[in-house]
Amino acid sequence: MNAQELSKPALLEMRKVGKDYRGVAALKDIDFDLRLGEVHAILGENGAGKSTLVKILSGAVAPTRGEIRVEGQPVQIASPALARRYGIAMVYQETSLVPTMSVAQNLYLGDEKFFNRLRGAYIEAQQFLQSLNFPVDPTAIVQSLGTAKRQMVEIARAVRLKAKVIIFDEPTATLTPEEKHHLFALIDRLRKSEVSIIFISHALEEALDISDRITVLRDGAHIITGDARTFSRETIIRHMVGRSLSDELYGRATDGRKLRRAGETVLSVQNLSMQNVVRNTSFTIFAGQVTGVFGLVGSGRTETARIIAGVVKRDFFHGGDVRFQGKSVRYRTPREAVGDGIVYVTDDRKGDGFFETMSIAENIYLGQISGRNSRGFVASMSETRALAANWTNKLAIKALDGDSRVIELSGGNQQKVVIAKALVQKPKLIIFDEPTRGVDVGAIAEIHHLIATLADEGLAVIVISSYLPEILSVSDRILVSRQGRIVEELSPDEATSEAVMFAAVY
Amino acid sequence: MIPFRKAMDRWLGRGEASITTPPMDGAFRPNDRLDAAGAILETPAPDGLAITSQGLIVSSGRSLLRVDKGTSTPVASFDAEITALTGLPDGGAAVGLNDGRIIFVGGQYDGRTIAANARASCITALAPAMDGALILANGSATNGPAEWRRDLMEKNASGSVWRLEPSSGLATQLAGKLAYPNGLIEEGAAIVVSQSWRAALTRIAPGDGGRGVAVLENLPAYPGRLSRGADNVTWLALFAPRSQLVEFVLSEDRYRRRMISEIEADHWVAPCLRAGRSPLEPTQQGGVRQLGVLKPWSPNRSYGLVARLDGAYRPTMSLHSRANGRRHGVTSCLSFGGRLYFCAKGDGIVASCADEGSTP
Numbered sequence: 125m126n127a128q129e130l131s132k133p134a135l136l137e138m139r140k141v142g143k144d145y146r147g148v149a150a151l152k153d154i155d156f157d158l159r160l161g162e163v164h165a166i167l168g169e170n171g172a173g174k175s176t177l178v179k180i181l182s183g184a185v186a187p188t189r190g191e192i193r194v195e196g197q198p199v200q201i202a203s204p205a206l207a208r209r210y211g212i213a214m215v216y217q218e219t220s221l222v223p224t225m226s227v228a229q230n231l232y233l234g235d236e237k238f239f240n241r242l243r244g245a246y247i248e249a250q251q252f253l254q255s256l257n258f259p260v261d262p263t264a265i266v267q268s269l270g271t272a273k274r275q276m277v278e279i280a281r282a283v284r285l286k287a288k289v290i291i292f293d294e295p296t297a298t299l300t301p302e303e304k305h306h307l308f309a310l311i312d313r314l315r316k317s318e319v320s321i322i323f324i325s326h327a328l329e330e331a332l333d334i335s336d337r338i339t340v341l342r343d344g345a346h347i348i349t350g351d352a353r354t355f356s357r358e359t360i361i362r363h364m365v366g367r368s369l370s371d372e373l374y375g376r377a378t379d380g381r382k383l384r385r386a387g388e389t390v391l392s393v394q395n396l397s398m399q400n401v402v403r404n405t406s407f408t409i410f411a412g413q414v415t416g417v418f419g420l421v422g423s424g425r426t427e428t429a430r431i432i433a434g435v436v437k438r439d440f441f442h443g444g445d446v447r448f449q450g451k452s453v454r455y456r457t458p459r460e461a462v463g464d465g466i467v468y469v470t471d472d473r474k475g476d477g478f479f480e481t482m483s484i485a486e487n488i489y490l491g492q493i494s495g496r497n498s499r500g501f502v503a504s505m506s507e508t509r510a511l512a513a514n515w516t517n518k519l520a521i522k523a524l525d526g527d528s529r530v531i532e533l534s535g536g537n538q539q540k541v542v543i544a545k546a547l548v549q550k551p552k553l554i555i556f557d558e559p560t561r562g563v564d565v566g567a568i569a570e571i572h573h574l575i576a577t578l579a580d581e582g583l584a585v586i587v588i589s590s591y592l593p594e595i596l597s598v599s600d601r602i603l604v605s606r607q608g609r610i611v612e613e614l615s616p617d618e619a620t621s622e623a624v625m626f627a628a629v630y
Numbered sequence: 631m632i633p634f635r636k637a638m639d640r641w642l643g644r645g646e647a648s649i650t651t652p653p654m655d656g657a658f659r660p661n662d663r664l665d666a667a668g669a670i671l672e673t674p675a676p677d678g679l680a681i682t683s684q685g686l687i688v689s690s691g692r693s694l695l696r697v698d699k700g701t702s703t704p705v706a707s708f709d710a711e712i713t714a715l716t717g718l719p720d721g722g723a724a725v726g727l728n729d730g731r732i733i734f735v736g737g738q739y740d741g742r743t744i745a746a747n748a749r750a751s752c753i754t755a756l757a758p759a760m761d762g763a764l765i766l767a768n769g770s771a772t773n774g775p776a777e778w779r780r781d782l783m784e785k786n787a788s789g790s791v792w793r794l795e796p797s798s799g800l801a802t803q804l805a806g807k808l809a810y811p812n813g814l815i816e817e818g819a820a821i822v823v824s825q826s827w828r829a830a831l832t833r834i835a836p837g838d839g840g841r842g843v844a845v846l847e848n849l850p851a852y853p854g855r856l857s858r859g860a861d862n863v864t865w866l867a868l869f870a871p872r873s874q875l876v877e878f879v880l881s882e883d884r885y886r887r888r889m890i891s892e893i894e895a896d897h898w899v900a901p902c903l904r905a906g907r908s909p910l911e912p913t914q915q916g917g918v919r920q921l922g923v924l925k926p927w928s929p930n931r932s933y934g935l936v937a938r939l940d941g942a943y944r945p946t947m948s949l950h951s952r953a954n955g956r957r958h959g960v961t962s963c964l965s966f967g968g969r970l971y972f973c974a975k976g977d978g979i980v981a982s983c984a985d986e987g988s989t990p
Contacts (some may be wrong), residue, residue: 246878386656388944392848394650395874406653450847452645603655613655 133196134291135160135320136181136212136289141190151259152345153190158289161318163311164354165325165335169420169592169625173344174324178291181209181322182214213282214291215275227253227260227277228357231284256280256310274353279310283319285287290314291322294422296330308334312458326420328357328629340364350576358622361629365592365621383616384600387411389450389467390553390584393432401427403608404444409553414575414585416599417610418624424469424608425588428557433468434461441460448553460493465552469542471561471588476528477542484541485512491545515544520570536567543574554578555586560594572598604628632751649881651872652850664934664951664960666982671695671702674982676973678714678855682736683721686966688973688980694725694735697971697980703773706735713775714767715962724764725798726753728774729814732764734796744766746797750792755855757814759865764794765821766801767811779900781810782827782852783890785880791823804884805840808832815864822864822943824853830871831856845943852901853922853937856901859965859985862941867869869900871933880975895959903959904976905931926982932958932976949983956980 137159143151151173157162164224166174179185181192183201192199194210201207207214221230228242228249248461249262258276266274275295292311304527311321311334311395325331331338332352339349342365347363374418391409396402419425430436432446434455446453448464455461458468468477489508507561512526519540523533530541539559546554556575560568575598579585589595595602602619604612612627639645654660659688671688678689685707686697689712689822691756695702706725714726722737729748730753750768752775757765771788789808792799809827818972820835822845829849832842840920851868859865879886879899890899896902911931949955951974970985 139714152672195901249798345764385946389656389848392652406651408656408657410656425794440642442643445650454644462762472875601656610653610655613659 129555133160134193135195137193137196138181138189139191139193141177141187141192142286143185144188145178149188150344151180152343153384154346156346156524158320158322159337160320161315162336163315163321163323163334165323165331165338166341166365166570167325167328167331167338167360170342172341174365174462175293175583176344178214178293178324181207181212182291183212208287211286212287212291213287213289213297214293215278216284216293218308221266221274221281222276223265225278226262226264227266227269228262228263230266230277231262232318233281234301243560244322249253252284253280256283258310260270275307276310278528279314283314289320289321289322291324294326295323296327297323304330308385308480326422326629328360331360332357348541357626357629361622361625362624369565375611384413384579386413386601387582387584387594388522390448391432392394392445392447394445394447396431396446397426398427398431398436398443399439401608402431402438405605406444407603407610407613408503410551410585410601411584412579412582413600414579414598416595416602417586417588417600417605418628419588419605420628421590423605423628426557427608428605429468429557429586431586432457432461435468442605445556459494462549462551465548465550466555467549467551468555469482469546469552469559471557473538473542478499478538478545480531481529483512483527483529484516484521484533485509486522487530488512488515488544488548491548494549511548515548519544519574535568539567539571542572547578551583553584554561555585557590558590559587560589568594592624596621596626641952647881649803649877651874651877652848653977654950656849657947658850658935658952661948662952662955663949663955663983664936664974665955666979667949667957667970667972667981669979669981670700670971671697671980672978673702673980674978675975676978677712677961677975678716679857679962679973679980680715680717680723681964681966682717682723683710684736685876686964686971687715687717687723689715689725690969694723708733711776711950714753714756716758716764719806720757724756724758725754726766727905728776728966732756732766732794737867742796744794744796747801747816748800749803750790752789754789754810754812754983755814757816759793762796765804765814765816766790766792766794767823769810769812769816769826777895778810778826779895779898780890783880783886783898785827786810787827789825791821791840801920803840805834805842808842812852812854812869813866815856815858822856824856824866826854829853832961844941846945851933853960854960857962857964859938859970863965864939865963865965865970866937866939867901867934867960868933868937869959869961869975871935873929873931874900875899875929876901876931880960885951900931902931902976903961934958934960934974934976936960936970936972 138156140153142153166176180187181202183206193612228245231249251416259324260273260276335352338352338355340347388411389408390411394406396405415423431438432458485508488511509526521540522538530538559571587598602614603610606628640647668857673690676690677686680687683698688695688697691976692836693707694705696705710738711728713728714724718722723735730751732744734742752769754775755767755967759765768790770781770786787807787809789811790806791804791811792801792802809825812826812959814887820833823832825832826880830844833845834842851871854867854869857865897910914930929954934955934957937945940946956972956977960972963972965985968985969982971982973980
């Protein structure tokens with residue numbers, strides 16, 4: 125960075141900004157500044173606090189403490205509308221456009237006049253898009269556009285609102301190389317017109333290429349900020365994963381425990397494809413072993429698991445092959461997968477894991493009757509209660525009784541109900557997707573113990589997690605997913621944080 | 631319904647018509663162990679290995695060579711290419727030739743020749759039976775051992791396994807309709823056969839009508855010779871990799887027929903023991919470096935792979951020579967005296983490494 129750039133004034137400053145969720149610090153007194161016309165990359169693992177930081181800046185979340193200054197003036201960004209007024213706009217990974225409206229309508233959304241002349245709006249939008257060199261038809265309906273063009277509309281909207289700061293959250297995750305090239309050219313143009321950019325990405329190469337400065341966050345804390353040219357891929361990874369607290373909590377996989385040896389091949393996934401999310405991925409899962417799957421968000425881990433479990437379908441043409449116990453399978457519904465012995469413990473337990481208004485007993489019983497050999501709609505109250513008592517006891521679910529509603533339980537106990545609902549189906553293969561997300565520390569240890577017990581009993585277990593220490597502590601074998609495919613396999617004794625992260629991002 | 635479903639699957643490329651190959655992970659996780667092994671002999675096209683009273687012998691072209699401390703001594707030579715070799719309990723060896731003859735070298739039948747059997751003239755593997763008989767794998771009813779690629783591309787399953795009495799030369803067929811049987815190992819009264827084109831090992835037991843039961847399926851490469859190691863371990867040589875490209879060509883009948891009739895076999899889109907020697911090859915075997923490891927940017931047509939199987943024929947570990955390796959086309963392997971010997975026929979090398987046992 126030259127002297128001229130260093131002397132540029134800070135457009136945006138955060139001083140000792142923190143955010144607590146129920147007493148737990150998601151962001152720990154962060155100092156951050158953004159200079160006029162710079163591209164500033166914020167990097168970190170999942171859960172490092174990047175999203176919380178930009179949500180505070182965009183007004184989606186209020187900070188618990190600290191001060192924010194825009195152009196030297198202290199401000200309270202209480203809402204996204206206020207953020208826009210201060211010239212801060214956010215371009216989300218999943219765009220926030222209205223898909224059924226045209227490009228022009230989206231551009232002027234929230235800024236409509238009393239009488240709107242559609243033709244005039246189209247002409248104005250056309251001129252505006254052309255001035256940005258965006259080849260987008262203003263009359264096109266947004267849902268008919270590709271990801272890159274949608275992102276162009278979103279950026280155009282930010283520029284039209286005279287944004288001084290544009291925050292890009294994982295802008296390249298779904299873009300083709302050609303589209304990325306266009307996006308980077310645009311960011312360069314914005315930089316030259318003195319718009320400041322905050323750029324969040326898991327792709328370190330991109331961050332190194334495009335940014336002027338880089339800030340690394342870890343476990344909610346600020347680790348380092350510096351000139352992008354002083355960083356390399358290796359130093360960034362070291363800053364991203366060099367945790368100590370987490371290692372103390374989880375330990376290493378090989379510390380004091382014997383790794384389980386692979387049993388029979390239970391699942392063989394061969395050249396599986398689903399659009400551009402799962403890309404020709406192949407791997408094998410063995411009985412009596414915990415296979416950890418690590419990958420950053422968007423690496424296709426969850427989608428692959430959902431295809432295996434029949435929640436979503438692979439590509440209709442040449443979507444690859446899934447062989448469960450040597451037999452080629454293609455499930456149309458999860459019920460068929462459950463019938464064969466595959467269960468999936470979802471990462472979104474509130475959305476897909478349980479019925480929150482139902483009791484623990486009813487939820488577990490629903491798991492029981494979802495198998496193919498169930499008696500369908502006939503529910504036995506005594507069986508329901510016995511089942512709930514059995515599993516509440518077995519998994520140490522802390523509740524007054526089986527009739528307690530699941531919504532009243534803590535996150536850890538809710539997760540145990542979801543797991544009980546899965547185990548009651550007597551699976552041969554169980555897939556845990558982010559099994560300890562939003563779960564307290566005590567329940568984390570219990571869930572990890574349960575996972576180990578299941579593998580010891582001979583089940584094939586897959587644990588998907590974006591939290592590296594968890595993967596290192598529970599797995600007998602680690603698969604690393606990147607850009608829709610498994611790219612590396614490591615044994616826990618050779619899997620250092622750096623090696624796994626290197627495979628996940630490089 | 632089933633024919634309709636099969637037709638739909640074929641059209642959509644799914645189910646049994648999926649053009650997929652098994653992953654090389656778990657016990658098949660790639661490494662460079664074959665390349666790290668020390669070469670003990672460089673000779674043109676080493677193919678088979680056997681232990682005899684003279685020690686370790688290797689077949690190379692028309693010759694049998696004794697391997698000892700980095701040197702080789704000719705043991706015998708023949709008027710046809712050697713296509714199969716096995717050591718016998720009496721310290722001798724049995725040699726299968728390209729024309730279908732079997733010749734004994736050393737041991738009680740030294741010098742004896744059994745004439746070619748018209749129904750079993752593609753001898754790909756030999757193994758001694760406990761009762762003194764010889765088990766013989768006949769790869770194909772229509773192609774010779776040198777034409778293995780043609781047999782694959784014709785999608786044949788015309789191989790057979792025979793039992794041969796060395797004293798009388800009497801041959802009895804044990805099983806037929808096998809997809810290129812290429813390795814044999816005796817297991818009590820039963821025989822385990824590697825079927826290359828089915829990428830599987832099959833157990834053929836007396837009384838099952840020669841149908842056989844799969845003991846290991848869905849291998850990521852074409853299995854070849856088998857040998858027994860210590861502690862009921864079985865070593866399996868896999869001589870060429872399977873790839874989606876070749877599976878695709880196998881599913882395209884018209885393309886395949888034209889390729890077979892119009893193009894020289896060396897330049898087919900087909901597996902081979904060593905790729906990258908001719909600029910006329912359909913896919914050039916180059917590589918890109920990823921995670922510090924050179925990986926192919928085009929489908930591999932050759933590879934080096936040896937697998938260690940446990941008593942239940944489950945793979946427990948493997949040794950590899952990857953795209954950039956120099957130990958491709960491993961046709962046989964043998965554990966002897968605490969070392970594992972293997973023939974990388976594609977690269978003309980016999981090498982050995984410590985038999986370290988299973989690595990999970």
